Amino acid sequence: MRERIEDFLDRTERVQLLAAPTPLHALSGFSEYKDVQAYIKRDDMTGLGPGGNKVRSLEYILGEAVSIGCKKILAAGPVQSNLCTLTAAACARLGLECELVHNGEEPEKKEGNLLLNGLLGTVSHFLGSCDSSERNAYTEELAASYEKAGIPSYVVRNGATTGRGALGYTAAVREMKRQCEEMQIHNMTIFAPGGNGGVAAGLIYGNEMLGRPFRIVIISVEDDRDTLIRHIEKTIHETEKITGITMEAAVEETAEISDLYRGAGWGMDTRESKEEILRFSRQEGIFIENIYNSKVVVGMKDWIRKGKAKGAVCYLHTGGFGSLFAQY
CATH class of the missing domain: 3.40.50.1100 (Rossmann fold)
Structure with missing residues (x-):
């Protein structure tokens, strides 16, 4: 083996x-x-x-995304999600577009990972108070809308636990x-x-x-x-x-x-x-x-x-x- x-x-x-x-x-x-x-x-x-x-996981996840020609990457998580920030950083390294979806309110002052996401220039969607299933459904709908518009998209699912x-x-x-x-x-x-x-x-x-x-x-x-x-x-x-x-x-x-x-x-x-x-x-x-x-x-x-x-x-x-x- x-x-x-x-x-x-x-x-x-x-x-x-x-x-x-x-x-x-x-x-x-x-x-x-x-x-x-x-x-x-x-x-x-x-x-x-x-x-x-998550960097180790993203090497293989984004490897698949690149191999099938995806240009836009979507990831979802809580407002302080480490996965989201690392996905945004990885996309910056690879020249891919990245959008993040958060179940939480957008704070007036960005701290922690939200601050880093802003420095990376990442587009973030804040859905307010909702659970992870609603957040994930929104992310899938967003990806589908990009696909319909002719933009190949890839969702990093389940916190990269795949x-x-x-x-x-x-x-x-x-x-x-x-x-x-x-x-x-x-x-x-x-x-x-x-x-x-x-x-x-x-x-x-x-x-x-x-x-x-x-x-x-x-x-x-x-x-x-x-x-x-x-x-x-x-x-x-x-x-x-x-x-x-x-x-x-x-x-x-x-x-x-x-x-x-x-x-x-x-x-x-x-x-x-x-x-x-x-x-x-x-x-x-x-x-x-x-x-x-x-x-x-x-x-x-x-x-x-x-x-x-x-x-x-x-x-x-x-x-x-x-x-x-x-x-x-």
Whole structure:
């Protein structure tokens, strides 16, 4: 399977956006844990816009869009969506037109990712108070109107959590495997966030295809464990259809998934995650935010304290720096 997936990744449609490999280096604030060597994978430093994990997904998603001749890209999300900002930055790099759709009111003063979207010159639509399904329906209608007008359009769907988007983290497993071999790091446990499951699906699928070089622990930041597993399975099935390579093992056999640190769900701090945002920046000089990153660090430290993770452990920093400026 390893040769087949590597061959597929090398020949499938992709645009170059990522400054790869992103850094993998030691963390200094874990010295109290004697049985652990702690690392961080810096996917907050993906080299485009404010950085973040979505750059990996967009390489394959926009690769498909370019290959079929689309000139206008549409993406949707909350007003502080990291995906939207990174899509806008990617389109600027590639010379594509980009429009963003937000379910929320347009603020008088633009902060965080909205400020960055404005600097990128992106057209933004603010729909006011509505849910994500209404927002997504509007985005599809907008794309259809452009198609009718003769403008080939492409929608980045489901926050880039699609089978093609998951290829970004399938490829990231290969990247990290090579880094660990070069740095002589063995038997690493990777802690990563689980929101709608895109990063998790790519990691789990890639890890399985490459012979399980890593132990994968997914920390839910939003849904209960069973719901997150269903999201991951759905995305992996989409990826299998694209690659033609089936993952034989069940998700629960290939990764450990915890919902113990999610609190009230997406965007809702816990007491521990609030404290970790401050502690991590003051110990490491690295900023994390309160939707995905901080809960993963809380979970990783708890596993270490309980002896559930030893040796080489790695926190996958998925970015979100732009939204941090609107979170306080």
